[in-house]
Amino acid sequence: MSDEKKSALSIDERDDGVAILWMDVPGESMNTLKEDFAQEFAEAFAHLETNANVKAVVFASGKKGSFIAGANIDMLARAKSAAEASELSRQGQKAMDRIEAFPKPVVAAIDGACLGGGLEVALACHGRVASSSRKTKLGLPESQLGLLPGAGGTQRCPELIGVQAALDLMLTGKQVDARKAKKLGLVDEVVPSAIVVEVAAKHAKKYAEEGVPKREVGLLEQLQDSSELTELALTKNPLGRKVLFDQARKKLHEKTRGNYPAQDRILDVVKIGLEKGRAAGLEAEATHFGELVMSPESAALRSIYFATQAMKKDSGVDDPEVKPREVSHVGMLGAGLMGAGIAYVTTALAKTPVRLKDRDADGVLSGLQYVRGIIDKRVQRKKMTPMDADELMLQTTGTVDYSGFHRCEVVIEAVFEDLELKRKMVKEVEAAGPEDVIFASNTSSLPIGEIAEASMHPETVIGMHYFSPVHKMPLLEIIVTEKTADWVTATCVELGKKQGKTVIVVGDGPGFYTTRILAPLMNEAAHILAEGAPIEEIDEAMLDFGFPVGPIKLTDEVGIDVGAKVGKVMQKAFGDRMTPPAGMEKLVADDRKGRKNGRGFYLYGDKKKGVDESVYGVLGVKPKPGALSAEEIAWRCTLQMVNEACLCFGQGILRSARDGDIGAIFGLGFPPFRGGPFRFVDAVGAREVVRKLQNFEKRVGPRFAPAPILLAMAEKNLTFHGENTVTPGEIPT
Numbered sequence: 001m002s003d004e005k006k007s008a009l010s011i012d013e014r015d016d017g018v019a020i021l022w023m024d025v026p027g028e029s030m031n032t033l034k035e036d037f038a039q040e041f042a043e044a045f046a047h048l049e050t051n052a053n054v055k056a057v058v059f060a061s062g063k064k065g066s067f068i069a070g071a072n073i074d075m076l077a078r079a080k081s082a083a084e085a086s087e088l089s090r091q092g093q094k095a096m097d098r099i100e101a102f103p104k105p106v107v108a109a110i111d112g113a114c115l116g117g118g119l120e121v122a123l124a125c126h127g128r129v130a131s132s133s134r135k136t137k138l139g140l141p142e143s144q145l146g147l148l149p150g151a152g153g154t155q156r157c158p159e160l161i162g163v164q165a166a167l168d169l170m171l172t173g174k175q176v177d178a179r180k181a182k183k184l185g186l187v188d189e190v191v192p193s194a195i196v197v198e199v200a201a202k203h204a205k206k207y208a209e210e211g212v213p214k215r216e217v218g219l220l221e222q223l224q225d226s227s228e229l230t231e232l233a234l235t236k237n238p239l240g241r242k243v244l245f246d247q248a249r250k251k252l253h254e255k256t257r258g259n260y261p262a263q264d265r266i267l268d269v270v271k272i273g274l275e276k277g278r279a280a281g282l283e284a285e286a287t288h289f290g291e292l293v294m295s296p297e298s299a300a301l302r303s304i305y306f307a308t309q310a311m312k313k314d315s316g317v318d319d320p321e322v323k324p325r326e327v328s329h330v331g332m333l334g335a336g337l338m339g340a341g342i343a344y345v346t347t348a349l350a351k352t353p354v355r356l357k358d359r360d361a362d363g364v365l366s367g368l369q370y371v372r373g374i375i376d377k378r379v380q381r382k383k384m385t386p387m388d389a390d391e392l393m394l395q396t397t398g399t400v401d402y403s404g405f406h407r408c409e410v411v412i413e414a415v416f417e418d419l420e421l422k423r424k425m426v427k428e429v430e431a432a433g434p435e436d437v438i439f440a441s442n443t444s445s446l447p448i449g450e451i452a453e454a455s456m457h458p459e460t461v462i463g464m465h466y467f468s469p470v471h472k473m474p475l476l477e478i479i480v481t482e483k484t485a486d487w488v489t490a491t492c493v494e495l496g497k498k499q500g501k502t503v504i505v506v507g508d509g510p511g512f513y514t515t516r517i518l519a520p521l522m523n524e525a526a527h528i529l530a531e532g533a534p535i536e537e538i539d540e541a542m543l544d545f546g547f548p549v550g551p552i553k554l555t556d557e558v559g560i561d562v563g564a565k566v567g568k569v570m571q572k573a574f575g576d577r578m579t580p581p582a583g584m585e586k587l588v589a590d591d592r593k594g595r596k597n598g599r600g601f602y603l604y605g606d607k608k609k610g611v612d613e614s615v616y617g618v619l620g621v622k623p624k625p626g627a628l629s630a631e632e633i634a635w636r637c638t639l640q641m642v643n644e645a646c647l648c649f650g651q652g653i654l655r656s657a658r659d660g661d662i663g664a665i666f667g668l669g670f671p672p673f674r675g676g677p678f679r680f681v682d683a684v685g686a687r688e689v690v691r692k693l694q695n696f697e698k699r700v701g702p703r704f705a706p707a708p709i710l711l712a713m714a715e716k717n718l719t720f721h722g723e724n725t726v727t728p729g730e731i732p733t
């Protein structure tokens, strides 16, 4: 092979006839597959084939704790047509065919991430041994990027583990640990990391001596349990296959509503392979891979991936000289839903001990129980040992006074949403904490600047806005005032990342960014309801558009009372465009708080699920099915959010369109396949967005007046992403 140092592959020939083929991409922390490896692979396998001393091969990673994390997706952007992208898939297929057809047995030694193209390599090998390490994860996550496994995975995976299990992996993109992979039949044996290469060598040697065992699962084995029996019944005859694929598609569409073409193509391609054989399956795989690479859905999903990768490296401030300070202890005020959730991510993920304070012992206790509940679930799911769980629990200590706060460099407050209370907290923390203590508020709507007015050094006051439930929601919105010091921002961004969050930094103001853009969408849904559109029609229209939950259902989840309170703050700040329709206050007066008290727009408890029809009477509305088309409902609600996002951008609340897209997707469920509000504007075109807004402005009301930046963009043909772009806080003249 060429220059050893620059090569991603190297070979260790052992005396026992087993050669270890190491993959170690130079200069990268993880192995990913790139186009230009084809030549290296070909050379390495040619060498292994001709070398008579080599009887068997182990394919292993030179990166400790990471096998192959997938194919490098940068190369997809270079493909100019579906045909070019299909060609990339065919090259990958050929490389995998070469491994599968290799005359000497090849066994994959998997330690760490084995995902996408990485798993396709492993599937092409003649055997697979995985390590029991926590880092070992196997999966085919291509569909999350709007793609399908393009190097034979759609064919080999079902062949190895059965159609149903393979579809589950590919359609969801889920990752499984080694134990589960063994159960599925994805790997042959699970051993500790330290011996994974050695055991793989043993398997390879055995295969060389005795032949590779035939993997076609025998009838007896297939009948071992009922799922295999179902598999057999469903896949081996045409009628059964039809049932299986029809059911899978129906289930899929219930979730995706047809908005995610990759999942549909995966079903198509697996079905073709099953009915017409491997060659036809591979051809369909390459063709659809090419088409998907060119699809707007994949472009949007890949943009999210690139954005989150870039955000991992973003310190949150523009000055590269500013470094985050070390945080050895975090103080947490308020042990309610949010406080306890934040305590969990701080101890479990950021590995930083937390001092959790509430008003009284009962408050502290319920917070600690909440943390324990999350940890216990992880133990139940075997994600954590009971011993580790006990140790983790010790990292959160409770208190009803400020003892221990002198050590906390950062104090996060999540007490009640009350400005005076929060100001009191600032004063108390500054008295109890170290000199430069950072005071971070988790308020969902109060301007941080108003909280900071109580501070002796407002440069240390910042907002850290988490989303509920904290341990599940990926976004953290950090709010900086004009006075917040850069080191404070950088320190909180770093802490947030360690807590596992994707962090956006936004400017201060009522509702910041996320609450501010959600409010007009929810308000529009209320207007549409007041115009007579039935509740289910509103929620269904938004689900069809791609939101994970409809706005009326969301109001029930958030709490009608909470929504009304936030609505008032927004109305006060932004005036008419956020004024709710008349009658909404009657819901609160009727003691309808939503899910939490079982009285809302929908029915809860034992009563059958569905809309609580009595709500129309309270609102004084007569529902008129079909009064508004689904398209009008979806556009009006979405445009309200998008236009507000554009106002935020024009006013400099956001640092970039990227942050605005990610904030809306990760915090509010903006449809990921649309790429976020700003990519949505780019895709539709600023001119068309303005035209639609102005139509609604004439027909519905002045709240649809287009944001000034949109008008400027429409006139000058500018976009938020790409080449001729706009800058946050500047309206082009």
Ligand SMILES: NC(=O)c1ccc[n+]([C@@H]2O[C@H](COP(=O)([O-])OP(=O)(O)OC[C@H]3O[C@@H](n4cnc5c(N)ncnc54)[C@H](O)[C@@H]3O)[C@@H](O)[C@H]2O)c1
Residues within 6 Å of the ligand: 333, 334, 335, 336, 337, 338, 339, 357, 358, 359, 360, 363, 413, 414, 415, 416, 417, 418, 421, 442, 443, 444, 445, 465, 466, 467, 468
């Ligand atoms: N719940 C959400 O979805 C959500 C989302 C984002 C932000 N927030 C914000 O987070 C904050 C807390 O919300 P929550 O839902 O956790 O409320 P919660 O009512 O569950 O918890 C508040 C906790 O603060 C405690 N507390 C009150 N005064 C205190 C004091 N002086 N010292 C110490 N503890 C005190 C209470 O005893 C209670 O345990 C609010 O500002 C809210 O707006 C909530």
